[in-house]
Amino acid sequence: MILIVILYMLWAASVTASKIIINYSQPFFLTGSRMFIAGSILLIYQYLSPHQEFRFKREHFGYYAQIVLLGIYITYVLRFWALHDISATKAMFLFNLSPFFSALYSYYFFKETVSKTQWAGLLIGVIGLVPVLLTSSQKELALGEFFFMSWQEMAIIASVAMHSYSWIIVRKLVIENGYSPSMINGITMFIGGALALVTSFFVEGIFPVTNFAYFFGLLAFIIIISNIICHNLYGHLLHYYSTTLIAFGGFLGPPFTAFYSWLLFQEQITWHYYLSSFIVFIGLSLFYKDELQKNNLPVA
Numbered sequence: 482m483i484l485i486v487i488l489y490m491l492w493a494a495s496v497t498a499s500k501i502i503i504n505y506s507q508p509f510f511l512t513g514s515r516m517f518i519a520g521s522i523l524l525i526y527q528y529l530s531p532h533q534e535f536r537f538k539r540e541h542f543g544y545y546a547q548i549v550l551l552g553i554y555i556t557y558v559l560r561f562w563a564l565h566d567i568s569a570t571k572a573m574f575l576f577n578l579s580p581f582f583s584a585l586y587s588y589y590f591f592k593e594t595v596s597k598t599q600w601a602g603l604l605i606g607v608i609g610l611v612p613v614l615l616t617s618s619q620k621e622l623a624l625g626e627f628f629f630m631s632w633q634e635m636a637i638i639a640s641v642a643m644h645s646y647s648w649i650i651v652r653k654l655v656i657e658n659g660y661s662p663s664m665i666n667g668i669t670m671f672i673g674g675a676l677a678l679v680t681s682f683f684v685e686g687i688f689p690v691t692n693f694a695y696f697f698g699l700l701a702f703i704i705i706i707s708n709i710i711c712h713n714l715y716g717h718l719l720h721y722y723s724t725t726l727i728a729f730g731g732f733l734g735p736p737f738t739a740f741y742s743w744l745l746f747q748e749q750i751t752w753h754y755y756l757s758s759f760i761v762f763i764g765l766s767l768f769y770k771d772e773l774q775k776n777n778l779p780v781a
Contacts, residue, residue, distance in 0.1 A: 485722070485730040488714050493573060493737035495707035497745065499561065500569040502699040505692045507685040508561040513677030515700060516553055519708030520671025523663050534661065537668065541658060544650050545668060552647025553673025559640040563633040568748060573738040574613045574757060575637040577731045580768070581607055582645035590649055593723060602768030606732060609760030612753040652719050662716020670708060726768070732761045 503511060528535045537545075564572055581603055587593040595603075614630060630638075654660045681689065690696045718727050736758060742748040 484714065484718060485727060486733055488711055488718070488727075489730055489734040490737050491706050492711050493734045493741060495703050495711065496564075496573055496576075496734075496738055497569045497741040498699050498703050498706075500564050500572075500742075501745075502696060502703065503561050503565050505690060505696040505699075507681065507689040508558045508565075509677050509681035509685055510689050511561050511700075512554070512557040513674045513679075513681050515704055515708065516557065516670040516674030517678060518674070518700070519704045520667050520669070520674055522704070522709065523667030523713075524671055527661070527664050527667055535664065536660075537664075538658075541654065541660075544654055545665075545672075548647045548650050548665070548669040549673045549676070551643040552650070553669050554676050556640040556644045556647070557673075558677065559636040563636040563640075567631075567633045567637065568742065570735060570739045570742050570748065570750065570754060571613055571616065571634075572637055573731075573734045574610055574754070575634060576641055576734065577606060577610065577761060578638055578641045579645045579731055582642050583649070586646055586649040587723065590653070598770075599768050602764040602766075604764070605767065606761045606764030609757045609764060612756045612760075616751060616753050648715070648719075651716060655716060655719055662713050662719075666708070666712045666716065730765075732765045735761075 506514075560572075584595050584599070584603055588595060614634060651662070651665055654665055655662060715727065735754070739748075739750050739754060743750060
């Protein structure tokens with residue numbers, strides 16, 4: 482369990498850094514440069530490492546295409562676009578919808594059972610997001626709302642749904658077809674990044690960066706923390722925990738993000754976030770306790 486905590490502590494740091502870097506570039510270029518560089522690094526490592534197998538079977542092209550389009554290209558473009566106007570803390574809370582999507586996908590694709598206690602935990606976790614959805618800023622509301630949700634919030638939720646689905650496909654490739662997580666991430670990030678860079682050229686112009694040194698310094702930090710460490714750690718954890726449990730661990734992310742945002746932006750954390758944290762913690766506790774009993778796992 483300690484590795485899941487570390488995973489989301491690091492991911493919270495990368496989301497906070499993404500909130501800063503989006504002020505110096507555009508969504509397509511940021512997505513493209515980040516993924517293209519990270520994918521290149523992973524593929525080079527995969528090719529040169531004597532302990533890693535560099536392989537790709539054409540019959541799995543469809544799986545890779547889904548990860549590229551849904552898990553990389555669309556997901557991160559929507560995420561970076563929304564982060565320009567939404568707080569990093571709220572974004573991390575919305576990322577916590579991933580267990581709901583993961584549970585549905587896992588049930589459909591892997592026939593994984595979800596007990597009544599786990600469904601209760603999931604429901605409580607989703608309800609816990611409601612107070613945070615009531616805290617829309619003026620920048621969010623400038624584009625209008627759909628019912629009580631801003632377009633930025635909907636963009637984050639859509640990205641979470643697609644990203645959760647992509648990790649289901651990653652799991653199929655890792656568990657059923659023997660691919661290494663670094664191989665999958667390298668291929669999909671490289672292709673997804675190249676696709677985003679081509680789109681950026683036509684939509685955002687040539688090299689849309691306002692502060693070269695600051696942009697690439699933050700970009701290097703995000704790539705190392707998120708693309709290299711977190712993505713591969715996530716893939717490693719898929720060998721030991723269910724997709725839903727790892728995704729539910731995302732409820733650990735908002736407290737870390739809130740701390741980073743307070744430290745860097747002097748962002749005030751209102752009672753909405755404390756209430757949401759308390760509610761989702763109850764949901765996490767219910768889900769995790771039942772997961773341990775179902776799989777006879779020791780508490781760690």
